[in-house]
Amino acid sequence: MTKNIDFLDCDPSDINLSSMSLSSSNNAATNQRGNTLTPTTMTVTAQGAGLQALLDGHEASITINDQTFTFGLFSRGINMIVVDTAAANMQKAVAISTFDTHGSECLSGSLAETIAMIPETAVVAIVVVDEASMSLTKRGRAAMASIGARLFPRCGWRDGYALITPVRSPYLAVEAHKPDAEGGLTDQVSLTFEFGAPNVPSALPAESTGELRLIKARSAGRNAGSFAEVVVDGVTERFTEQGLQVVIVLKDRKMPLFKALFQTHVDEKESELLFWFLADQQAKWRRKKDTPAAIVCVAVGDMARRMQPKATTVLQKLGSQLVSHVENGVGFAMIAKLHARESIVEAQAPSDRRHTPTRWINLEL
Structure with missing residues (x-):
């Protein structure tokens, strides 16, 4: 099952996730704390869980500051949270999707299309739950690699995997992988970034930073x-x-x-x-x-x-x-x-x- 990010038909540079509410995908994610924060910095932590980890009583999770979303057996596949750093506040910045790439090759296409539409001001957190490899196509794997998933090619049958990546700079991604044979529960990965950064419209010129171009x-x-x-x-x-x-x-x-x-x-x-x-x-x-x-x-x-x-x-x-x-x-x-x-x-x-x-x-x- 999947609940896709509902992007509007417009230039991705103009997309802001503020039109999307903080919601779960088919009740797969549970918001454990309902308070709304508007911090100047944000820390995202992610931990993936393959099937063995779930059977051992663990869950996959993505935490945004002190708000934790957990993913269990009904969240099979690739679970994605997109945080738009240009949104007005955190409550309006978050969108959640689940892609069951174990059960359906079609959802690999949906995964690739969703990644293509994510604006460059976003930070993406991904956790694999249960199993995500059986029906994952080359196109889906390529889309994951394009946002910094360097370890993802190792993700096999019922392995755990976690990724946090700034879409603007995917080479700064942090990720973790744990094979099913080793329990399938990944290490936690974490990334801290600025929230409330300006969007990058097409008319805004780039500015060099120091000696860098x-x-x-x-x-x-x-x-x-x-x-x-x-x-x-x-x-x-x-x-x-x-x-x-x-x-x-x-x-x-x-x-x-x-x-x-x-x-x-x-x-x-x-x-x-x-x-x-x-x-x-x-x-x-x-x-x-x-x-x-x-x-x-x-x-x-x-x-x-x-x-x-x-x-x-x-x-x-x-x-x-x-x-x-x-x-x-x-x-x-x-x-x-x-x-x-x-x-x-x-x-x-x-x-x-x-x-x-x-x-x-x-x-x-």
Whole structure:
């Protein structure tokens, strides 16, 4: 069973979870304390529980400051709490969903679509309860990986798993995994963050932090306006020519941006050109470890229609988990450090709402 987050049909950057009440999913989560808090900081703690842990009398739980939500046998699958840090108060910031990816492959798709619609101002807490792997598809696993679930591929039959991740910075995610053979009750993971942070509307320029360069990007598919935007240190580049737009950003502010367009939606030969270009850039900047560089890839309108496996593979080598699941005419955005494979952020627009751009993604270089 699932109760999905009821996102409105709009740009994810404009979504605020304040329209959603603090509620349980099919009575799966129990709010043990009903008081409402509006703190300036928030601590989220999560603990997953596989079947053996439940049989031993334990429950999975997610705690937001002093409010605890518990998940038992009737919450089988992946249980998610989304906290929008831009909401007016905590009571209006929280939404809960349960995806029984043990019992239904369809709910893997629902999981992926929900993750695609979560705004970048959100923090996501996930616990696996009972069993979540049997019907979990590659697309569902890729969506989990895109928000920082590095240990999730280890999550097998009736294992416990817990994740807390800031969608804006998934490389800061904390997680825990416990095999069924070891009892299935994970260690607790915890993350503290600021509550009441401002949203990131499309008109708001990025600001660099100290010596760091702040890079932002988003993508709009064919039915969402066919554009992409890349913002570096507050300066916006807007792209409207269809295809996969690639931008190389160097740490050295004196160096210009390098931009290249590959029309992988029109000509299969463009995938070959993209492959060699990205392979060359990756090798070049990994050799020059004293000159950090980042690569931004954004789909404009469509990039997938004639994209070949060779091009998909080279993007996966940069760390992309989502690229093989991007459908024709759907937005896709990725930022990766060329000298550090684990530093990547990416987003895909939901395939069932093709008029919606991706959320903004952010990376500091």
